[in-house]
Amino acid sequence: MPKPEYRNPSSHSSAILHDASLHPLLHSFLACTSPSLKICGVTNPAEADQLAQLGIDALGINxxxxxxxxxxxxxxxxxxxxxxxxxxxxxxxxxxxxDLPRSLLSSGLIDVAQFHGDEDLAYCNAFAQEGLPFFKAIGVEHADDLSTASRYHANGILLDAHAPGVYGGTGRVIDWKMVAGFIGEQSTPPVILAGGITPENAAEALLTSRACALDVASGAESSPGTKDFSKVSSLLETVCSLRDNAD
Incomplete structure (x- = not known):
């Protein structure tokens, strides 16, 4: 029996991906032809270096x-x-x-900002107008929560579980089929899927949602802020397997 194939139906991010000013690693991370992996919540240099050596696509510093x-x-x-x-x-x-994310982007300390709070359209659009790359995280409980996603003019939209007052890292899973429906709509930016991703469900999450990337925090840890590299390696193996299938 043939293996399930990863297919991202979105072709609506082409304007973003063809922006010549994008960092090559960001361009690659957001490409909808094959999935990428971001490990979030990195707290120390040793783990950051190990993630880079393994070939993880992106890391998140909170x-x-x-x-x-x-x-x-x-x-x-x-x-x-x-x-x-x-x-x-x-x-x-x-x-x-x-001024904090703006200065870190301008100085080159980070390649992209991720706004994971209650940042409004005006806040985000100021970065877009300045040509500063960013992802906007949206807590999702119902389909209506996705209605403003494209208005942020973000380089990527990160979809996470809705948890009032808690900004990510909850381990809660969102409706992957709802995400797939959102990705199939017109003018959808590249979508990064978060929320309860583990080595056990990563393949199903990508195949069902068709997101361009996974963002994993608690599912790659032994405790908050401490990475479990057996889990990281398993996640990477899953993503690479689907990446090979998509080629």
């Missing part, structure tokens, strides 16, 4: 002080420069003053 996976900026400054052009460096922010 700059929200209330997160269990918080990485102080001084710590991030010690190791993020050494990862430049080796792995996509995503800075995660929750309702931050815009």
């Amino acid at each position: 700059f929200w002080p209330e997160s269990r996976r918080y990485c102080p900026l001084n710590t991030a400054r010690e190791f993020l420069p050494s990862l430049q052009d080796r792995i996509l460096r995503v800075g995660v922010f929750v309702n931050a003053e815009p």
Whole structure:
């Protein structure tokens, strides 16, 4: 019996992907022809370097002080420069003053910002107008939660479980079929799927949702902020297998 094949039906992100100013790693990460993997909540240089050596597509550094996976900026400054052009460096922010992500993007410490809080359209569109790359996370409970997604003018939309007052890393799964329906709509930006992704369900999550990438935090950990590299390797193996099938 042939293996299930990964197919992302979205062709509506072409304007974003053909932007010559995009970092090559960001362009590759968002490509809808084969899936990518982001490991979020990295807190120390040793794990960050190991992720890069394994060939993980992207890592997330959480700059929200209330997160269990918080990485102080001084710590991030010690190791993020050494990862430049080796792995996509995503800075995660929750309702931050815009000058913080703006300065980290402009200085080249991070390659893309991820707004994972209650940032509104005006906040996000200011970054779009300045040509600063960002993902916007949306907590999803019902299909109506997706109605404003394309209005953020984000380089990618990250769909996570809806959890009021909790900004990611909950381990809750969202409706993957609803995500697939959203991806099939017109003017859909590239979609990154988060929420309860584990080595056990990663393949089904990608095959059902047709997202361009997975974003994994708790599903790749032994405890918050500490990566379990057996889980990371299993996730990578799954993504690479589907990537090979898509070629």
